[in-house]
Amino acid sequence: MARRGETIELAVLGLLHEGPMHGYELRKRLNLMLGWSRVLSYGSLYPALKKMLRGALIEEVTTLPTPGVPVTRRPRIVYQVTELGTAEFTRLMSEVGPTAWEDDNFDIRFAFFGSTDMEIRLRVLEGRRTRLQERLDRVQSQLSMTQAEVDRYAAELQRHGVESVEREVRWLSDLINAERNPEQVALRPPTEQPQQQ
Amino acid sequence: MARRGETIELAVLGLLHEGPMHGYELRKRLNLMLGWSRVLSYGSLYPALKKMLRGALIEEVTTLPTPGVPVTRRPRIVYQVTELGTAEFTRLMSEVGPTAWEDDNFDIRFAFFGSTDMEIRLRVLEGRRTRLQERLDRVQSQLSMTQAEVDRYAAELQRHGVESVEREVRWLSDLINAERNPEQVALRPPTEQPQQQ
DNA sequence: GTTAGCATGTAAGGAGTTACATGATTTT
DNA sequence: AAAATCATGTAACTCCTTACATGCTAAC
Structure with missing residues (x-):
């Protein structure tokens, strides 16, 4: 019953719903989206990504020939959501845990209403x-x-x-x-x- | 330069400005005052009081014959602000650190505007x-x-x-x-x- | 060629919570 | 006499940040 730590997880799953992304971009989009309160730091994003990778909620995209962009790109690690991750996203969105109505958690849910x-x-x-x-x-x-x-x-x-x-x-x-x-x-x-x- | 952890400290100093109080009452008043976001727990209040006591920002009141209330009261520990605490309060109120404009910290400052x-x-x-x-x-x-x-x-x-x-x-x-x-x-x-x- | 921004991480620590533990006092 | 609430505290844990460490790439 992952009631804690759902915030970043839900946000990442929701964003990856729109398409594959790497960590740096996830952070930018998240800060744009929830910029009102805090700024998400790498120190919490990357460990969270690792954890989700272990849990098979997301996976690395090995080759992604984005049209128009030259492929000579090494250090970026692009993630996409797995089927398990999609299921988890739906579960988290509908979960009515005690923290789900707090400002940040509500905002994240609202921002991804289009995917529910x-x-x-x-x-x-x-x-x-x-x-x-x-x-x-x-x-x-x-x-x-x-x-x-x-x-x-x-x-x-x-x-x-x-x-x-x-x-x-x-x-x-x-x-x-x-x-x-x-x-x-x-x-x-x-x-x-x-x-x- | 106590930039972190200023929140509870400032709130306690501000409240004690209005008169001596014990921990339980401090928590109640604080939750009434800042009830919008989080509820302050004893697990953070009491350690904070101990720390402030060590720093001589506050001190225990040994005898306080509150008129009308019978004196047969044992377990309550009533605190009052010291001169050092008053100075610290003024310092914290005027400090313009990076966290001072966040919602909670601003609200606390605003609530005690009457004392500045x-x-x-x-x-x-x-x-x-x-x-x-x-x-x-x-x-x-x-x-x-x-x-x-x-x-x-x-x-x-x-x-x-x-x-x-x-x-x-x-x-x-x-x-x-x-x-x-x-x-x-x-x-x-x-x-x-x-x-x- | 150097500054700014892209990109990924780790280690240490801060600020608080929850859960636990204990007992006194007041209300029903 | 039981239940609620007053009253004080501790230990473990969580979530997150800051600071550090590293290297690449684009712009000026």
Whole structure:
């Protein structure tokens, strides 16, 4: 039950889904994709690749005659996902472990929604929404209790936090609706033009 | 130059600034305050307290006759901040190390703005804004390059990310203005009532 | 020809978690 | 009297980073 360490693994499997890649490129794409928080270092990527190689989730591509690029290339090690890896990808995407709703893990799952089916997408979106809603309820109940004695900066931080999470919940709700009614609603909710065309 | 491990230390020093507390209560207040992301565990709090005790940043309070509470209390170990700790708090608050603008570290600094002076507040706010703006610029320049080939879910994630960071930047700008013109603007920007009373 | 970036790794360590262990106090 | 929660701690482990080490290739 690989609940820990799923983050990089899932990201690599998802990216390799788009085509074979070498480590350096994986890192670049990952940092572009999840650039918001941390920058993935080689010190964690390469060992992870080795481990996945041992687990036969990925394999080396020996010859890949990319059209247009000269073949005189030595040091690059290009990986591709195996059948086992594809199965593991699906398993990880649908797994609802305790860390699956954290920011980074959710973002990775969301980024690869195109490689899954609607059932899983809905489960992930609704799970995240439920989690955020729980946090919101917890904070707001505590907020009403301790309201009087809080310093104004701490209060402003809480206000801003609540507002951000509420916004996130609305975003998730829009996405869930869009999943359920694929025809009626475009993926992007009408922020700019509130009229139907 | 304790650049790492500053997070808990700063939080503890900031909280003890409000008055003496024991470990359990520190954890509760911290989780209330920064409840958004992780929950601080005892396994990291208590060792940190021990370390700070060794460094004389905090000290045990032997007798504290809290009015109204019976004194028959044994196992609680109440800490208070020392002079050295107060100095360290100021130092950490004004330090602009590479991790100071990360979400958690920024939130902690912000939460204790009431215990610092405006100079430091402005430096922290402006530093955070600069960092976010840099990320924004980097992502948007990359976004314009790779625009065509991106999957729609990955694109929506990026769009949402950019929007969130832009919102955060605006929030910071409002706060910076409020710091610079303390009379004119209330801390909270006029969301509900745009009129002056 | 030298700087910048591509490309792959290893070793040591940091910052925290989970799980375990223990006992007192309050509530039901 | 049992259950919940208060209260303090330790040991092992995980995931990741930083710093180091190496060499190739493109650009200036």
